[in-house]
Every structure is written in C-alpha cells, then in structure tokens.
Amino acid sequence: MLNIVLLEPEIPANTGNIGRTCVATGSRLHLIEPLGFRLDEKSLRRAGMDYWKDLDVTTYINYEDFLEKNPGAKLYMATTKAEKMYTQIRYEPDCYIMFGKESAGIPEEILVRHREDCVRIPMIGGIRSLNLGNSAAVILYEALRQNRFSGMETAGSLHRLEWEP
Template sequence: MLNIVLYEPEIPYNTGNIGRTCVASGAGLHLIKPLGFQLTDKYIRRAGLDYWPRLHPTVHEDYTAFCRAAVGHRVWLATTKAHQIYTDVSFGPDDFIMFGPESRGIPEEILTAHEEDCIRIPMMAGERSLNLCNSAAIVLYEALRQNHFSGLELHGALHHLVWKTDDFQ
C-alpha cells in the first residue's frame, strides 16, 4: 500500500481532504507530530466528510519515530527545492510520499540528508507552491498509475439517460 506522510501538518482542512483521498485511493496516511490541530477537530472531519471515520491514520510522535517505522521502505520527499520531477522517478507499491507543513515545507536538514529522494511538481517560475491537498493527490495518483492502480476500481458504469435538446437551454 502506498502511503502519504504529512510532516507536522498545520491546517485541518488540508489533512481532512488528504485523508479522504487516502481512503478513496487505498493509501495509508501517516501524521508526524506536532499537529496544528486535534484529530477530533470539527474542521478536519468536515473536510474529510463521511470518509474520515474509515481512515485510520498512523500518528508518529516525531520524525525519529516515523523513520523507525519506515525502515525498509522508500520515502520520497515532496519539495519545491528538488532537482527531479515526480514523474521521473519509479514509485514502488509500498513507498511513502512525505509532504511538509503548509507554511514552511520539509526542513532543509531532512531534504539535504535525502537529496536523491526529493521530488517536485513543476510550476511557473517564481510561484511559491501548490496547495498541500492538490500536491498530495497529484503525486499519489502518479504513484498509483505507475503501479497500475492496483486494487482500485478501474471501470465505472454510465447510466444511459435520454437527454432532450431543451435540457441544455
């Protein structure tokens, strides 16, 4: 199972939305303390909708505790400072993809210690960053695509409705 890791997340709406994406995609969610909110916060539950009760996030007391739990797994670090693009790496089926706090990103000392594992989403020059929820979804779904969307429902079912031309006026 792929995993999203939020390092010291600050905004409950973002974590709630990412939790919803994790449930829908079958990914795990890992949260590294300190958190900028309580997991019982109404805002996190509002953003996560009815998906949140089905999410069972793993909460790590700190970065060191997370590293102990992730031994043997590849951890990708999403940052605007990376030299390689997220589509240029090969994601494994049980990799971790880490995102930093909304206001400051993953600390520089972690990034420099793992520079070969840093990935970025291309943006226009001079732009600071994308929203955390969007970034997590973009990278997660590329990792899922590379792993052939394993375990996910690949085909929907259209209901054949008859439309009248005056329905579009």
C-alpha cells in the first residue's frame, strides 16, 4: 500500500482532493501538523466528498513524530528543487511520498538530508509549482503504474444500448 504524506498542508480543498485520490487508489494519507485548517471543516469534507469516511488517514504532531512512528519507511520527497524527475525513481509498493505545504514546500533543511530521494515534476521555466492535488496524483499514479496497479481495476466496459429510430 502506497502512502501520501502532506507536511503542514494549508488548503483544505487540496487535502480533501488528495484524500479522495487516496481512497480511490487504496493509498494511506499521512498529515503532519500544524494543519492550516481543522479536519472537520466543511470545505475539506466537500472536496473529499463522501469518501472521507473511508480514508485511511493518520495525523502526526510534527515531522519528528512522523519519523518516530514510521521507522525505516522509504520516503521520497516531491520538490521543485530536486535534480531527478519523478519517473527516474523505482517506487517500492509500501513507500511514502511526501509533499510540502502549498506556500513553501518541504523545508530545505529536510530536503538536504534526503537529497537522493527528492523528485520533481518537469515544468516550463518561470512556473513556481503545480497544484498540490495535481502533483500528488501525478506522482502517486506513476508509483501505482510501476507496481502494475496492484489490487486496482484496470479495465472498464461499455454497455451498448440498443435503440430504435
């Protein structure tokens, strides 16, 4: 099971959307405080729709608490400061993919300790970053693809409707 980690998220709608993506993919969501909202906020529930109740979510009081409660976790960090693209990593089935808060990303003092595990999504020059929910979906789905979408429905079907003119 893959894990998405949000370090100090600020916008409830982004967290709600990411929560919904986690439910749809069977991934866990980890929220590291302080949060820029309360977990019972209406906008958070709206973005996560009726899926929020099905979400496997854990909160931590700070980054150190997260590390202490997840010893040995393979952690990748999404940042515009990374040298490697997110497609250049081999994601383990139980890895953790961390994203920083919307206004500042992951603090550089954390990134420098994990330089080899930092990944970026390519963008044209002059663009600061993608939306947090979009970034999480892009990298999560690459990790899922690499793990052959294990446990997921990978094919749909169309139902032909017969009608008379």
